Amino acid sequence: MNAYNIAVIPGDGIGKEVVPAALRCLEAVADIHGGLKWNWTFFPWNCEYYLQHGEMMPEDGISTLKQFDQIFLGAVGMPELVPDHISLWGLLVRIRRECEQSINVRPAKLLRGLDSPLRNPEPFDFVVVRENSEGEYSQAGGAIHSGEDELVVQNAIFTRRQTAKAMKYAFELAAERRQSVVSATKSNGIVHSMPFWDRVFEEVGAAYPDAAARSVHIDALCAYLVMRPQQFDVIVASNLFGDILTDLGGAIMGSIGIAPAANLNVERKYPSMFEPVHGSAPDIAGKGIANPIGQIWTAKQMLDFMGYPELGELVLGAIEDSLSAGVKTGDLGGTATTEEAASDILARIYQRGK
Amino acid sequence: MNAYNIAVIPGDGIGKEVVPAALRCLEAVADIHGGLKWNWTFFPWNCEYYLQHGEMMPEDGISTLKQFDQIFLGAVGMPELVPDHISLWGLLVRIRRECEQSINVRPAKLLRGLDSPLRNPEPFDFVVVRENSEGEYSQAGGAIHSGEDELVVQNAIFTRRQTAKAMKYAFELAAERRQSVVSATKSNGIVHSMPFWDRVFEEVGAAYPDAAARSVHIDALCAYLVMRPQQFDVIVASNLFGDILTDLGGAIMGSIGIAPAANLNVERKYPSMFEPVHGSAPDIAGKGIANPIGQIWTAKQMLDFMGYPELGELVLGAIEDSLSAGVKTGDLGGTATTEEAASDILARIYQRGK
Ligand SMILES: CC(C)[C@H](C(=O)O)[C@@H](O)C(=O)O
Ligand SMILES: CC(C)[C@H](C(=O)O)[C@@H](O)C(=O)O
Numbered sequence: 001m002n003a004y005n006i007a008v009i010p011g012d013g014i015g016k017e018v019v020p021a022a023l024r025c026l027e028a029v030a031d032i033h034g035g036l037k038w039n040w041t042f043f044p045w046n047c048e049y050y051l052q053h054g055e056m057m058p059e060d061g062i063s064t065l066k067q068f069d070q071i072f073l074g075a076v077g078m079p080e081l082v083p084d085h086i087s088l089w090g091l092l093v094r095i096r097r098e099c100e101q102s103i104n105v106r107p108a109k110l111l112r113g114l115d116s117p118l119r120n121p122e123p124f125d126f127v128v129v130r131e132n133s134e135g136e137y138s139q140a141g142g143a144i145h146s147g148e149d150e151l152v153v154q155n156a157i158f159t160r161r162q163t164a165k166a167m168k169y170a171f172e173l174a175a176e177r178r179q180s181v182v183s184a185t186k187s188n189g190i191v192h193s194m195p196f197w198d199r200v201f202e203e204v205g206a207a208y209p210d211a212a213a214r215s216v217h218i219d220a221l222c223a224y225l226v227m228r229p230q231q232f233d234v235i236v237a238s239n240l241f242g243d244i245l246t247d248l249g250g251a252i253m254g255s256i257g258i259a260p261a262a263n264l265n266v267e268r269k270y271p272s273m274f275e276p277v278h279g280s281a282p283d284i285a286g287k288g289i290a291n292p293i294g295q296i297w298t299a300k301q302m303l304d305f306m307g308y309p310e311l312g313e314l315v316l317g318a319i320e321d322s323l324s325a326g327v328k329t330g331d332l333g334g335t336a337t338t339e340e341a342a343s344d345i346l347a348r349i350y351q352r353g354k
Numbered sequence: 355m356n357a358y359n360i361a362v363i364p365g366d367g368i369g370k371e372v373v374p375a376a377l378r379c380l381e382a383v384a385d386i387h388g389g390l391k392w393n394w395t396f397f398p399w400n401c402e403y404y405l406q407h408g409e410m411m412p413e414d415g416i417s418t419l420k421q422f423d424q425i426f427l428g429a430v431g432m433p434e435l436v437p438d439h440i441s442l443w444g445l446l447v448r449i450r451r452e453c454e455q456s457i458n459v460r461p462a463k464l465l466r467g468l469d470s471p472l473r474n475p476e477p478f479d480f481v482v483v484r485e486n487s488e489g490e491y492s493q494a495g496g497a498i499h500s501g502e503d504e505l506v507v508q509n510a511i512f513t514r515r516q517t518a519k520a521m522k523y524a525f526e527l528a529a530e531r532r533q534s535v536v537s538a539t540k541s542n543g544i545v546h547s548m549p550f551w552d553r554v555f556e557e558v559g560a561a562y563p564d565a566a567a568r569s570v571h572i573d574a575l576c577a578y579l580v581m582r583p584q585q586f587d588v589i590v591a592s593n594l595f596g597d598i599l600t601d602l603g604g605a606i607m608g609s610i611g612i613a614p615a616a617n618l619n620v621e622r623k624y625p626s627m628f629e630p631v632h633g634s635a636p637d638i639a640g641k642g643i644a645n646p647i648g649q650i651w652t653a654k655q656m657l658d659f660m661g662y663p664e665l666g667e668l669v670l671g672a673i674e675d676s677l678s679a680g681v682k683t684g685d686l687g688g689t690a691t692t693e694e695a696a697s698d699i700l701a702r703i704y705q706r707g708k
Pocket of ligand 2: 088093279543573
């Protein structure tokens with residue numbers, strides 16, 4: 001029996017609704033597998049916790065998390081209660097950095113049973129490899145002067161180490177897929193960091209002669225994701241560009257509510273963190289109508305990373321079976337509740353697992 | 355008779371093909387108007403010029419341009435010949451900055467006669483007001499260390515003056531439209547410049563109580579442009595975010611090749627510059643198949659800005675008539691050449707002008 005200790009942080013808003021749904025699916029695959037056991041430990045770290053304690057997690061929060069095998073997170077943020085940059089940098093971004101989850105892997109594909117908002121999409125299936133630890137998301141910067149003369153500097157900081165690491169990961173991933181890597185750049189407008197990014201991409205790419213590699217400016221790339229997403233296999237992007245591309249990936253799949261993500265510590269020195277692309281969605285929180293698929297597909301990514309790809313496939317297959325049967329939450333044009341959608345997927349996991 | 359002196363820079367690639375097409379349309383509306391005359395002065399500043407002269411324009415280039423009423427530009431860039439950041443910062447970005455064209459106005463709407471790649475788009479009609487002079491496009495920054503340890507800093511610089519100017523322009527524009535302004539932000543991830551951006555947006559918005567104002571993170575905003583573009587009226591965005599949103603705007607209209615843009619010196623102290631969203635498209639340059647609509651629609655924006663909105667309407671109406679008649683270049687799924695598409699629009703301008 002392989003037992004895994006998982007830190008579970010439901011977080012805010014719909015995170016609290018979709019995490020339990022995904023845990024039920026993870027229990028189901030453990031059941032089916034027979035030799036796999038989950039030990040969940042729940043952490044109530046979120047914006048309410050912040051209002052009570054003045055911080056998003058206790059002082060030893062990170063060292064506590066580092067003792068777990070993996071972290072399973074819902075969503076963070078309640079901008080009406082706590083400014084986003086406090087809640088997110090105090091929890092989500094902080095865990096990403098302190099657990100050195102320097103690569104964020106975010107697949108997008110046209111699922112069976114789903115209508116894309118695109119008119120006639122050819123089946124697409126790409127993965128965005130997002131540098132997850134630096135770049136445009138930097139605490140370096142500040143203001144000078146006030147009033148009319150106020151001026152703010154924001155530093156984006158790119159290191160060769162992290163840039164090359166994300167790119168290598170992208171090329172390795174492409175080698176298991178269709179051997180194509182596109183680098184998201186903007187070196188025509190952003191003249192220090194992006195020409196550097198292009199240069200590292202060329203250098204890293206040289207070690208992978210079997211892969212087709214090219215750079216595309218982020219503006220055009222966003223347009224291409226709408227016009228011909230089937231063109232793409234692996235896309236490697238900076239922190240900001242990866243963020244933008246993956247919400248767009250969610251949109252062309254049919255809903256941001258289904259897009260999954262994995263914050264990987266590829267060295268497996270610290271736990272990785274699995275949290276979907278979507279946020280806490282305060283507007284629909286508490287209504288029981290959130291789409292659980294983003295969180296459940298994210299559970300599949302955890303299974304893949306932990307060495308159970310066949311269980312991962314089972315989960316994704318069940319999601320597609322359920323969508324094909326027309327079980328859809330409101331964001332996908334259906335009427336199913338979170339509970340109905342999750343229970344249907346759960347039943348189909350057992351069906352497939354028989 | 356009102357005579358206008360226009361500096362024409364066809365630039366590189368398809369710029370040289372679509373600019374003449376648009377000038378014919380501008381001649382046609384002058385004809386129809388009767389009291390309007392264009393004096394074109396052509397400047398051969400482009401990447402070939404750079405290869406011959408070692409610079410994108412002569413030393414007195416900017417002061418020469420400042421003597422004109424407006425600048426009409428095609429596209430710049432031939433990355434195979436000259437690195438993009440040299441060609442673009444030596445010409446396009448330089449003119450934007452030195453002529454203080456601090457606002458870039460970029461409309462997107464579902465044209466009559468066009469199929470959007472979106473499945474069932476409700477008619478949409480929004481304008482992106484892009485801060486055009488600072489922000490993420492900054493020459494401040496540099497590298498330290500080399501090899502494994504190389505680290506690059508890129509500064510984004512935001513001033514209250516330019517930020518507030520773009521936002522005021524957005525609110526004034528919304529007052530003539532549907533009184534809704536969305537600000538593109540990313541203050542949950544970019545913690546110095548974007549919280550500042552949000553704060554200025556709130557302050558500027560307070561002076562426009564009749565407008566509905568809200569901030570949306572750029573990742574979600576890109577997704578919404580795909581899922582419900584009809585929601586948007588005016589979007590105000592930083593230099594980079596505006597760049598991304600407007601290529602995406604082109605994509606949902608049906609082609610980046612039709613998206614127009616106006617780089618405005620709102621004070622009318624220096625000439626404004628009219629150049630479409632698309633670039634020089636080296637891959638299709640010289641084949642005579644580029645879509646002239648982006649450049650022709652850009653000519654409409656010049657007419658609007660110069661105080662001839664009825665002529666502008668005439669041009670856009672003719673574009674829509676032509677598309678509705680099925681005259682489309684390859685990017686729109688048709689077979690028309692640049693010449694055929696332009697001639698058809700020209701004929702329809704005369705028809706409408708009768
Ligand atoms: C070519 C590039 C510098 C430019 C920009 O990003 O401003 C272009 O993409 C545009 O949108 O006009
Ligand atoms: C909430 C925010 C800081 C975060 C990000 O931009 O990284 C989110 O959008 C995401 O994509 O995980």
